[in-house]
Amino acid sequence: MLQVRQVVKSFGRMNAVDGADFAVPQGSITGLIGPNGAGKTTLFNLIAGSLIPDSGTIVFDGQRIDGLTPDRVFHRGLARTFQIPRPFPKMTVLENAMLAPTRQAGEVFWSNWLRPGLVAAQEKANRDRAVEVLGFCGLGSKLSELAGNLSGGQQKLLELARVLMNEPRMILLDEPAAGVNPTLMETLVDKIVALNRRGITFLLIEHNMDLVMRICRPIVVMAQGKVIFEGEAEAVQRDARVLDAYLGDLPA
Structure with missing residues (x-):
């Protein structure tokens, strides 16, 4: 590999x-x-x-x-x-994970006006994926917690989740x-x-x-x-x- x-x-x-x-x-x-x-x-x-x-x-x-x-x-x-x-300490665990996927349509500012349906659908898919990945990493109960409040070990699990x-x-x-x-x-x-x-x-x-x-x-x-x-x-x-x-x- x-x-x-x-x-x-x-x-x-x-x-x-x-x-x-x-x-x-x-x-x-x-x-x-x-x-x-x-x-x-x-x-x-x-x-x-x-x-x-x-x-x-x-x-x-x-x-x-x-x-x-x-x-x-x-x-x-x-x-x-x-x-x-x-992590971004002032963002929630869920927001940190949702930020990770690349080439999100919402990153292009005009897409929010010209292609709002695509942006919304992609954001929902990212949220669903983030909930699944965070649950796998043992952070399912921490979705609304600020990332900066996590322990060092939990932050490493969050970093793994963002990669995944x-x-x-x-x-x-x-x-x-x-x-x-x-x-x-x-x-x-x-x-x-x-x-x-x-x-x-x-x-x-x-x-x-x-x-x-x-x-x-x-x-x-x-x-x-x-x-x-x-x-x-x-x-x-x-x-x-x-x-x-x-x-x-x-x-x-």
């Missing part, structure tokens, strides 16, 4: 991503792990179009996306979430478990697994090794901008390079 081939991104003399090379199989939940400063978030920004690689290629579903703007990457069916959720409004084929998740209490983390894990069973591919950055070992197959490990391991969860616990760079001894 996604191929990262010899990607390099430098900032001054520092190679934040230094020849990264790995693949994300279609239908997988692939984990991307490594110590702080390994280049994981920079790589996410390169894949999502927020940064342009200095060299190398990024291929999504058979087409190169390196150099595309974030909106064009998004329209290809590749979406992302952020480590720190970014556009029915992506692949989602980049940036530390979904960070700052989330154990109960909501289990909810997030359940939603990720359920969506994966529906056919959505995931690439996720995560420092919670229990989560990674539970749901990620395969696992990619970065250190100092390079990919030092790509393989199954069982093997990552025995790889000397990984143990030296990041993990330490893990329970069997």
